[in-house]
Amino acid sequence: MSNAAEISAAAVRAAAANRRGIARSRAARIGTERIIRGTLLACALMSIVTTFTILVILLAQSVSFFAMPQVSIWEFFTGTTWAPLLGEEKHFGIWPLIAGTLLVTSIAAAFALPVGLIVAVYLSEYAPSRVRSILKPILEVLAGIPTVVYGFFALAVITPFLHDHISESFGTFNALGAGLAVGIMILPIVASLSEDALRAVPRSLRDAAFAMGGTRFDVSAKVVVPAALSGIVASWLLAITRAIGETMIVALAAGGLARMTLNPADEVQTMTAYMVQIFTGDAPAYGIEYKSSFAVATVLFVITLALTMAGNLFLRAFREEYE
Template identity: 45%
Template sequence: MGADNLDDSLTTQTENSPRELLARSFFFVCAFVSILTTVGIVFVLVTEATTFFSETAGLRGVTGPTVSIVDFLTGTEFSIASEQFGVLPLLSGTLAIVVGAAVIALPLGVATAIYLSEYADPQTRKYLKPALEILAGVPTVIYGYFAVEYITPLLERYLFPDIGFFNALSASIVVGIMIIPMVSSISEDAMSAVPDDLREAGYGMGATKFDVSTGIVVPAAISGIFSSFILAISRAIGETMAVTIAAGASPKLVEFGTVGAGPVSVPYPDPAYFLEPIQTMTSAMVQLLFSDITGGGVAYRSLFGIGITLFVITLIMNVLSDWVASRYQEDYD
């Protein structure tokens, strides 16, 4: 007991030393500034977004035209000139980019993570993983110009002669390339955390490396892999400059065709939608910000309506990622 009391006393003295108090205060200020910044952003978004909608504008003394929240969420046209601010065409374009990017990034990212975790020797992994993560440090505007100058001409020459100069397909491809490092890095960390005992048990049963990788390691790391999917998709939803440059600024609602007839007909999105210029929520915000709009007008306030919609979507995705990680995380202790 005497030794325990002595250890507690020494710990208390160390924690109360001027150096420790200074370090604690510094880190507290850093954490407080981060939280305060987040709260400030949310406050501005919520305040200005509620002003944008007609139900609350009168209470705040705002004059001039406003937009009903129902019209905003269900409107099928977005046009500054005609003051039509339906978010569905922008949401349609955003989802098109996200789906296209996910088709490219998710399988390639998981395959890369499997190679780094299970097949690559330590020396190769030492150089390959940082080289892959360099992709995450490239400015997004560079990706946009890369799509316009290289991806679109290649698609036009070899696959789609009628593709537009600005189109959703090249934007989806370049955003998919952008988020591959996020999928591969987080998935590889999850796979590396799987105990070697599970691998050795599989090899002891006569399994091949491919069987162990796909049948043991990937299922054991599925919570981390799925979390990487959601975080990468959230990154694709919030991408701005690459899609602004590559996809254009033409808000369009996706059109649907049908397969079959009568009660067994199945709707499907028109693939030609990916060959045309579209507009996402983020690129619409850029267009609104740099257009000739008045600071207090409805067009300016629509920035915050789109922003709060984007914020809610990404917040849901991140909460879902945390829930999946905690719900399906394996405990090997």
């Protein structure tokens, strides 16, 4: 790309453009430059404002939720009953929602993390370049499919399959169907981020291992994967973050029953699914159910933020090592 001809062409263009600029006074040019720099800075500050506003909104609404007489912070963080809508006595203990989220996420992770890593090892260490050039676009297509489509897939294909072939106890809404669909959704994320990490490992390490007489598996499992471990962990953490924040799949396929269960055939409600229930329902704005969804959103935001930050730390550690 950086050949002499191109540089000289660019220089000619730059000279022409600069001459146009020089025609104006130097002061005017500096003034324009300042205005442009200010505008660009304002764009960059947008992202800070966004984060700040999210924090303020979530905290303000959560505070006013906890200030309500029917709610206690202690019950919210330790309670195991989530019954915000039904009955005389409302209960706001967030653990059933967290349990639902964890169940679905664990199923997704149990499927996608190992499979994604193996696909990544195959793409990076084993696959001939022709196979790679076919598989990469397929993974890109999988990554580009909207999540609502995976939700439909869970309802229309996965759950009927589970009901017919695994156990009659799988109802229309169940954690396993939703979890597997979420797993399919995050699979391409794990595969492509892990593959990037594996490919960034220097050739010399592989060559050394091959020279010692290692098989391709020895080289991959004992040299390349350990060398890329922080990058792989980063891809896992970022994928888990996506799984926890995933909304449409669980809203369609996991159901709306907040309860503590480990049975994958059960209907569960995740934090995101509860928020969907509130925002699509008739819960009056500024009422207690409505405000409870902001408290749930705050918990969700804190969890995903912590995981994203951890993932980025691992990613940075990996980059500092090899790039």
